Amino acid sequence: MREAIRLSIENVRSGRGGPFGAIVVKDGEIIARGVNRVTESHDPTAHAEVVAIREACQKLESFQLDGCEIYTSCEPCPMCLGAIYWARPAKLYYANTRDDAAAIGFDDRFIYEEIALAPSQRRLPTLQLLRDEALEAFRFWQASDDKKEY
DSSP states (O other), X not given: OHHXXXXXXHHHHHTSSOSOEEEEEETTEEEEEEEOXXXXXXXXXXXXXXXXXXXXXXXXXXXXXXXXXXXXXXXXOHHHHHHXXXXXXXXXXXXXXXXXXXXXXXXXXXXXXXXXXXXXXXXXXXXXXXXXXXXXXXXXXXXXXXXXXX
């Protein structure tokens, strides 16, 4: 955890991004590090946890983090929490809370609230289009013998 916190502090001091750091550990060794790179990379998905997950998966040559632990300097936002669940690590540890983050301007409460709403009730206009056409890909996937399930 101290390494994730150190990364978060260093990232702010360097002026390269927000106050967030994350590491992925496997068998007691750090295999990946990530810091917030949203503004530097012009990528809204470049949160510390996502950066660390991407690096760890590349090193492991896997899309899952079996047997790994993630340490992050702050409770993950909804996007990162989703990515962490998809990566399937064994454990997640965090330091600062989402309320601590909100107190300095990183408030994700509205996203948690939006997720709970029906698409038609969300602030972002959300409309379904061409479902019947899109279902064809799902039918191909379901019938495929070559798929790698995840």
